[in-house]
Structure formats: C-alpha cells, structure tokens
Amino acid sequence: MKTILLVEDEGDLRYIIRTTLERPDVRILEAADGGQALEIAQRERLDLVLLDWMMPGVSGIAVGETLRANPATADVPIIMVTARSHQSDRDQGRALGAVAYLVKPFSPLELLDAVEEALR
C-alpha cells in the first residue's frame, strides 16, 4: 500500500485528481493548504507528494522546501502541479528535486504516467 499526499487548495480539482489516481493499492491523503500538508507529512509516512504551486498561506514551494529540510521527508518524491509554466518555475521545481512538473490544465494520462513512475 502506497501513500500519496495530494496538496491542492481548489476542492473540485482535488476531487478530480483523487478520482483519477484512486486504485486499490494506493491510499490518498488530502490537504487543502500548505499548513495541513506539513501537519500530515509529520505524522504519516509518505511515498509521493502531489503539490500545487500556488496556494494561499504556505505556498507549494515553501512546503517543498520544508519537506526537503526534514530528514524524515527529504527523500519523498514530489510532483509539482501548477498553473504557471514559466521556465524559472520549472527551474525552481527542479531545484526542489521534483520528479515531474505538470501544468494546469494537465493531461490526466501524463499525471498517471508521472505517478506510476514516481511510485515504482
């Protein structure tokens, strides 16, 4: 059983992504903002984090940096999901060690591929 943390402030989109990724051998935890995400990351052992970039409060990039700074979560793969597609954003995501970088509206097939790859 793999555990994915889905961090997305938009409820509808969270629902869509959860529906896309749901399968019997995967447990999906949801966080509606950066604070919730860090809270869950402290008590759960995560296999993958799907991270929205633009969120009110603690931003996605801040969540990523915090996860990397903590030895317990430093190695968890991160998939960035964002509306922005500027090259500088990509570079930032890469600096965080993101394994994939998806731009909204994302292709569900690309999302599935990226998750499959990250969980392998």
Next chain:
Amino acid sequence: MSEMATAMTVAVEADVVAELSPQALQTVMYARDLRFLLEREARKTLQLEAANRQLERYAEDLKRAWQEERQRREEVDRAYYDTLLRLSRAAEYRDGETGFHMQRMSKYVRVMGIYYGLPENEVDELAAAAPLHDLGKIGVPDRVLLDPGPLLPQDREIMERHTIIGASLLEGSSSRLMELGRKIALTHHERWDGSGYPQGLHGDEIPLAGRIVMLCDQYDALRSLRPYKPPFCHDTVCRILLEGDDRTKKEHFDPRILDAFRRLHQEFASIFSASADPT
C-alpha cells in the same frame, strides 16, 4: 510515452483558453485524453484486423499447398502402380500372354482379399502386387519359356527358377508394395502340403498373399489355352480345384482359401468372362 507527447503538442487554442474556466479547461483535457485513447484503440483494432487477414491468407495458402501436395502424392502413387503393371506386362509378353491374365489376377485377388476381411489399403496393395508374380520369367531363356513341353527335368528346374529370379528383382526395396510383390513372386508356386517350389514351404509358412495368388493363378491357367492343354470350362476347373485330378490335389491349397473359392467361384467365372483373352 512518446505517442502521448505528440498528442499533447496539439495546443489548446488561445481564445478557447481565454473563454473557459480552469475547471472547464481541465475537463477539456480529460475529453482530449479520452479521444486520444479511443483513437489509439481504433488504430489497434485496425492493426489486429490486418493481422487477422494476414493470418487468414497464411491459412489459405497452407490449405492450398496441402491439397496440391496430396494431389501430387496421389499422382505419384498412380504412376507407381502403373509402372508396376507395365513391368509385369513385360514379363507376360515374353511367353506370349496378352496382359489380360494380369488384369484378371488383380481382380481375383481383390475379391479374395475383401472376402478375407483385409483392410482396404491392403486389398489395394495385394491387387497391385499380384501381377508381379511371374516377373521372373524375364530371366528364363526363350528355349525353355517357349517350349510346349513336357519339359526335361533340367529345363523344369530352369523354369521353376522364375520364382527366385522375380524375388531377387524385387528384393531390397523400402516400398511395401515391392516387398509384397517379392513375397508373391517367391511363394506363388508353394503348396500347402509342402510339395511346391522353390522352398517347399508348408502351410502357414507360405505368406497369405502367396497362397491367395497361387489358387487364383491355378484357376486362370486351367481356364486358359496352353501349348500343352486346352482351355477348360468353369465347372471343370471348379471340380479340378475342389476335388483334384491326376496333377492337381486339393491338399495343394490352404483349406480356408479353397473354402473361400468354393463360396466365390461365381465371381471368378464373371471376372474371367469379362476380361477373357481375345480369341
């Protein structure tokens, strides 16, 4: 996923992006992926259908090749039987016979083989091999072969060697038919009571094919004109075979085969009159 990458390079038009909400836009992406998957399935289906047609072609070709092969095999079989028949005719012409004797021999042994309950292919082989019984006459000098007789003892010995000559001509072939022909050539003058030649075999030592051909050959010889005898009618021949005379004894024949002849003699009469030598 390179196919996927190609699909995704089709950018959503700028004005559409401007008009739609992010949620609607995300829905568009799902719709587009769904269409991509459907199209890929359709392509796969086409490929499968093409592969299927290809397989059907192979199956057709295989079937045709098999039929052609079978046809060729049948032609070879026919040519083989035909060659054997012509070979045995060569022997018959030497002593002035017409070839009708051989045709009748095939028919007599066929009737006997069927009566004996031999499998169909063995009956066919028996009928094809029976005409070879006198092949060895090829090796008998004209002086002896054409002598109206009675033969001197040393000439009789030369004449009797046609059994051994025929067998040696047919010896060492891997063909079942040739091997059957060899047995028949060697043993068609053996007698049930052991008084025959060349080996003086007794009873079941004589192969069934040899015993059958021996009786059929006797019937046909008695019905035919020979330099030393007139042709006898069917009833006379039946009496000679079933009861014996000064030369022929019923002990010469396998009792079961003689019994078969007793039941089948009318068929022998029909065969003889249907393909009698022209007079």
